[in-house]
Amino acid sequence: MAGIPLRKARTIIRKTLEAGHEMGLKPLSVIVLDEGGNVLAFEREDGSSPGRFQIAHGKAYGAVMMGVAGTAQLARAEAQPAFIAAVNAAFGGALVPVPGGILVRDGKGRVLGSVGVTGDTSDNDAAAGRAGIEAAGLVAEI
Template identity: 50%
Template sequence: MNMLSLETANAIISSAFEEAARLALKPIAVAVLDAGGHLVAYQRQDGSSLMRFQIAFGKAYGALALGMGSRAIDRAARDRPHFIAALSDVSGGRIVPVPGGMLMKNAAGEVIGAVGVTGDTSDNDEAAARAAIEAAGFAADGG
């Protein structure tokens, strides 16, 4: 099944919030996108700072756009900054090249969507995204 339902997206967000509580993270925001880059669900915890939607969305969107988790995009930004700058331009600034955006894959290895988490350190954001994706029964690919 390649469809990402609203029910599944909301469960992913709930699991990310649970992981954030378990790790005692700062307030996070979570965006869940389908394989076509369409927003399925978004929520932010109370106390989240400004621009969290754009950052969470940009982490997930970048993962889908480039077919790799945002940790790999972060490495590419260091190795090829002009390329990532150009991607930012052609995407209208929608790609955020830091860890916290992960591809979601089904049992057949097909990308069914992506999750972007922001609010704490990038490593902690990624940990919350990974835990949430895996709790939903999918494989997480952060790059």
């Protein structure tokens, strides 16, 4: 299998939203990108603010394009803010380097794509996304 089939992308999104409900989170938005950073699927829950696509996209896009998940991006941004700002500009400002940008791997460790979750705190976003990815039988690096 190359990449994430749409069937699995749907499972990731639904199970992430379900995890958010069980955790009592605010309405979430979830995006799934392929291994080249292109959009596969997205859903925004009712009650979300309208700009959630861009934030979910930025979290997921940075993760897959740099091969670095959101938690590690945030650590890098805190240690070397100028570096992350410059990398972001080199990608047209499209990156949102915080938790909730999650690498999706198969069982052999290969990156298949990424997931971006936004709506609650960054750490809660990441926990819900991890639950969704694992429910699809894949491996999450938050």
